[in-house]
Amino acid sequence: MTDEQPPAEPPKPAEPSGVDLARVALRAAKEQARARGDAAQQKRQARRGGGLRSGARADGRDPMAFGAAINRLITERGWETPAAVGGVMGRWPEIVGEDLAKHCEPEKYDEDERVLVVRCDSTAWATNLRLLAPQLVARLNEDLGHGAVKLIKVNGPSGPARRYGPLRAPGSTGPGDTYG
Numbered sequence: 589m590t591d592e593q594p595p596a597e598p599p600k601p602a603e604p605s606g607v608d609l610a611r612v613a614l615r616a617a618k619e620q621a622r623a624r625g626d627a628a629q630q631k632r633q634a635r636r637g638g639g640l641r642s643g644a645r646a647d648g649r650d651p652m653a654f655g656a657a658i659n660r661l662i663t664e665r666g667w668e669t670p671a672a673v674g675g676v677m678g679r680w681p682e683i684v685g686e687d688l689a690k691h692c693e694p695e696k697y698d699e700d701e702r703v704l705v706v707r708c709d710s711t712a713w714a715t716n717l718r719l720l721a722p723q724l725v726a727r728l729n730e731d732l733g734h735g736a737v738k739l740i741k742v743n744g745p746s747g748p749a750r751r752y753g754p755l756r757a758p759g760s761t762g763p764g765d766t767y768g
Contacts, residue, residue, distance in 0.1 A: 607733075611666065672732045673697040673704070683727060692717050695743070702738040704728070707745075714744040
């Protein structure tokens with residue numbers, strides 16, 4: 589008797605749940621309703637002896653306002669959270685206050701990890717923001733929806749760019765090459 593185990597199944601991709609599942613169901617229901625309406629309209633037009641024709645009433649071929657087209661695209665692609673976070677980046681001074689916004693600015697948002705990366709212009713402000721991060725995450729989640737931001741990663745100022753001058757030794761990487 590041998591202890592044979594069935595081959596391990598590859599991990600299944602995460603299935604949508606909660607709000608994402610409701611969004612998908614709503615989108616499918618809207619598409620079905622639109623298809624039923626289009627089919628009924630085509631039957632009526634066929635009975636009247638004509639194919640598709642332009643008329644006084646709105647139909648699917650009419651031009652769409654730019655804002656409505658963008659909103660439809662965002663909804664269809666499921667970009668609501670990234671778009672909302674982009675709005676937060678635009679309203680950063682309102683959310684964190686003018687004083688903090690002068691010294692710290694959001695750089696990017698990782699949708700998969702739900703991490704907002706913020707860069708500060710000094711280490712003192714970076715430390716201050718790290719202390720305020722839990723309250724800021726709670727404030728952002730109130731504004732964007734629960735779980736939109738799990739963590740705020742705070743980066744301090746970046747070092748100055750390395751300059752190459754006339755007194756530089758060939759092959760040298762600057763002062764860092766002598767300190768291990």
